[in-house]
Amino acid sequence: MGTSHWRPGLDPRAERHTAEAPLTPATGARTGTTRGVVVVGGGIAGLTAATGLAERGVPVTVVEREDTLGGRVRSWDVELPGGRAGSMSRGFHAFFRQYYNLRSLLRRADPALERLRPVDDYPLRLADGPTDSFARIPRTPPLSIAAFVVQSPSFPMSALRRVDVGAALGLLDVRFPETYSEYDGVSAADVLDRLRFPEQARHLALEVFARSFFADPREFSGGELVAMFHTYFTGSAEGLLFDVPDAPYDEALWQPLAAHLRRLGVNIETGREVAALDERPDGVAVVLADGGVLEADAVVLATDRAPLQRLVAGAPWLGDEGWRSRVAGLRIAPPFAVWRLWLDRPPAAGAPPFLGTSRFGPLDNVSFVEQMEDGARAWAREVGGCLVELHAYAVSPSPDEGALRAELLAQLHRIHPELEGAQVLHDEWLVRDDCPLAGTDPWADRPGVTTPDPRVVLAGDGIRCEHPVALMERAATTGWLAANALLRDRGLVGHDVWTVPTRGRGQAAAHAARRLLTRR
Known part of the structure; x- marks a missing residue:
């Protein structure tokens, strides 16, 4: 296949953005x-x-x-009991298949991206409610949207009738960068209000996007939220699953x-x-x-x-x-907390390596590191335990560490009661407040x-x-x-970059999605 047909991923609509032509001595090159x-x-x-x-x-x-x-994606060594080496970081990161330019960087040292391994599912669980999954959702919009709504327990028919379908399908008709400015002054919470999505879907399938920026949806940019819908779901055929490093x-x-x-x-x-x-x-x-x-x-x-x-x-x-x-x-975005616990007991069989959570107090997700990293897996097998990581986003500016730890542990046991009473062999705790806040201020400023x-x-x-x-x-x-x-x-040639499509699927796709949704 010729280079003109090469794409950085599975989406044939991925866009290549060519670097500007270099200056010349006549046009001001230094x-x-x-x-x-x-x-x-x-x-x-x-x-x-x-x-x-x-x-x-x-x-x-x-x-x-x-x-x-x-x-903010660094790691460092820590010493575990017995002198064994362990590792700590600022928390779990998902390497989505849409991250074309990051993957281009990583390929400089790992051409086949062999250090990344796929995570098979991305479940999202609402307290006292359903659990959603993206594992069996088609990648390509609008089928991805319709299939998710049809399969999702967060979209009961009675609630779906109240959704502003026009506003929801308008997410298919975006254009960048103009869409960023169109949402100046509008928060992510405002966007969710306009959609009138079911409460379960709002807190589980949608608000999770805003909180991945460590931000309260009332202070987070609506334009950024719409861009995330487009990048991960409505505009890209890469799907919503991701990879993680093996170490x-x-x-x-x-x-x-x-x-x-x-x-x-x-x-x-x-x-x-x-x-x-x-x-x-x-x-x-x-x-x-x-x-x-x-x-x-x-x-x-x-x-x-x-x-x-x-x-x-x-x-x-x-x-x-x-x-x-x-x-x-x-x-700056509000502080977030990361807590790693080396436990002497494994989770129940079938526990997902990553679980997004909503309404479990301050707990926003749970990761089992031994299901991702080889070193953690070897340690867990040796002691018969697990290495679990808990995240809490947008915590108070001066959190009560003891109270926050106690609540996170209680919520972990609520999700994984089999871990209650497990001995904590080692733990690492950090709170940071250095992430940028994408607020509702004018995007162009x-x-x-x-x-x-x-x-x-x-x-x-x-x-x-x-x-x-x-x-x-x-x-x-x-x-x-x-x-x-x-x-x-x-006067030197730059590097091209790739992105998901900068335009939405438009009115034709919105019409197709509307037909699929209304059939339900």
Whole structure:
């Protein structure tokens, strides 16, 4: 098959977005850029930008404040009883098949993506209610939508009659980036209210999307929610199932990628924090907290939101007043908690590796890590136990740790009563509040990849992107786009990116879905 017919996944409608043509000396290409680029942040966005630049011959230094790479998808070693090695992370992440640009990054070190393994089901359980599944749902809309509604216990016929079918099918007729702005000022909760979906479906099948951003649906962008419907369900033929790494993130993903980058000549500095940016007549100086200074032609800021705001505030030469004010006004999502428990007892046979939950108090999902990672599986077999991970999103700003732990454990036992009384052999607990909030503010006002200064570009999952991407895929996509902006400025060819279709299935698909739904 020729390269013109190649697609990054199973969806024949996946869209290729070609990088802009590079500048020439006549159109303003920068010449004499020999000191390279400093990438601030070694998460997905920063590693992607570094890859995109290094593969075109640009010297790159990556500076990461933590001791391991991966950003919010990093992992680190912990010691278990008896001196055995274990691992902790900031929590479970689903590697959906729609994550074309993230998968492109991972293929640099793992061409066949052999370190990812499929999870067969993605059940969603409502307390005192039904459990939904996406395992047997057709991938292609509108059949996927109709089949889900027909099969789902969350859509009883009596409740389905109250649904605003017109508004629901309007989700098939979206276009990006325009749809983002059309929902300015509208929250995810507002969108769910307009749809008039059954209460069970609202809390189980829909609200789960909003909470994957660690956000309360009343404060989360309605445009982002609609984009997620489109990306994962109504606009993509990849389905809603996903893969997970077969080992901790650092081992399976980031160490191999770091080795690839070093072979390209990239200098990776971990355990070093950036304190400030200084302007130079022909570039930027990156000042480190330990007193070191890195001179560069340009900088990629691929940091969390708070460090980005701090660095911009400390660089008055960067941007105009309006842009700087918009960066300063960006908000952080509420805190989230992750609790890993090494137990001496296994769950009941058939327990899913991942379960999304709704109305189980603060508990948002349950993962059994030994069903995903080989090392955890070996430990569980040795002790006859399990490694369970509990998530609580959008917790209070200053949570009572003891009370929150007690409630999470009670809800775990409610779902898995067979684990009540199990001995906790080891546990790891963390609470973080560093995720960006995609709020109801105007989409166009959010900072994008380029800044008022061509020497500085931004990347990350909190950076505005015109494409229908989110979470890890937005981090990777903006990383490629940040590299492209600097490459174009240097007269170098950039990297194409792929997305799910940027237009919905339109009126024809909506009409077909309406016919299928009304037959029920």
